[in-house]
Amino acid sequence: MTHVQDDQPLPDSDRERQIFVTLATVFCLLSALVGLGVLGSPIDEVAGGALASDATLVAPARWAFLLWRPIYLGMIAYTIVQWLPGEQTRQVHREIGWLAGWSMILAGAWVLVAQREWLWLGVLFLFATLVVLALINLALARHRDDRRTLVTWLATDVTFGVYLGWSCIATIAMITATLRSVYITYGLLDPFLALAVLMIGAGVGIRLALHTHASLSILFGFLWGYAGIAWARSFGELQSTLVAAGAVIAAVTLVAGTLAVRWAMSRPAQAVPPAAGDLAAP
Numbered sequence: 385m386t387h388v389q390d391d392q393p394l395p396d397s398d399r400e401r402q403i404f405v406t407l408a409t410v411f412c413l414l415s416a417l418v419g420l421g422v423l424g425s426p427i428d429e430v431a432g433g434a435l436a437s438d439a440t441l442v443a444p445a446r447w448a449f450l451l452w453r454p455i456y457l458g459m460i461a462y463t464i465v466q467w468l469p470g471e472q473t474r475q476v477h478r479e480i481g482w483l484a485g486w487s488m489i490l491a492g493a494w495v496l497v498a499q500r501e502w503l504w505l506g507v508l509f510l511f512a513t514l515v516v517l518a519l520i521n522l523a524l525a526r527h528r529d530d531r532r533t534l535v536t537w538l539a540t541d542v543t544f545g546v547y548l549g550w551s552c553i554a555t556i557a558m559i560t561a562t563l564r565s566v567y568i569t570y571g572l573l574d575p576f577l578a579l580a581v582l583m584i585g586a587g588v589g590i591r592l593a594l595h596t597h598a599s600l601s602i603l604f605g606f607l608w609g610y611a612g613i614a615w616a617r618s619f620g621e622l623q624s625t626l627v628a629a630g631a632v633i634a635a636v637t638l639v640a641g642t643l644a645v646r647w648a649m650s651r652p653a654q655a656v657p658p659a660a661g662d663l664a665a666p
């Protein structure tokens with residue numbers, strides 16, 4: 385891995401990346417203040433409560449959104465880490481830095497779009513966020529053998545892994561809320577469609593596990609969201625025993641699938657015996 389010596393100037397591309405990530409973080413944090421209601425209306429109150437915890441059957445409980453706070457702290461940590469002398473020119477930051485900045489910009493832009501009640505545009509922003517976060521986690525998986533300090537690991541693997549898992553759940557909730565906001569409902573089929581969506585989410589999580597070496601950070605983001613959905617359907621205003629059970633089943637399925645992938649990848653490769661025609665007499 386190539387590093388710039390302390391007495392050599394940092395390449396312009398690295399400096400530009402660091403500044404971009406820093407500005408993106410500032411924008412994201414300011415937008416977060418809008419979403420929390422400090423500089424605007426709380427997210428769960430906009431669009432007639434379309435994004436509230438009781439708006440749809442797949443909306444997580446209100447406490448589940450507290451996960452944004454450690455994610456924001458992780459973004460701040462990453463911004464600081466990528467400025468450290470030993471980290472500035474690491475290849476992993478060169479691969480994920482610009483993407484990390486865009487993930488922060490998209491997070492902040494989503495809040496502003498939701499404030500304007502442009503829910504369909506918000507769905508597109510969330511899809512874009514998922515693509516960016518998936519690319520980040522794929523890059524982190526490729527560099528999994530690089531030695532990273534605990535702080536760097538928390539700022540990269542944990543932050544963007546949890547962010548991806550949680551964003552998958554948020555996208556499910558956002559799409560459903562957006563459909564509901566234009567009065568698209570399915571009556572008695574609503575709980576069964578909610579079950580289908582939750583299981584699709586579990587399938588997406590297992591698929592991500594296959595390509596990220598079964599990241600436990602991504603798994604945690606998913607499980608936190610499923611726990612929020614199960615809690616809201618069990619104890620919230622919009623209750624559904626069927627959907628609550630479905631969220632638990634989807635979570636268990638995802639855990640089993642991720643651990644199976646992790647176990648399979650940890651097994652030593654089996655030696656393939658040579659074909660008979662490849663055997664040569666000494």
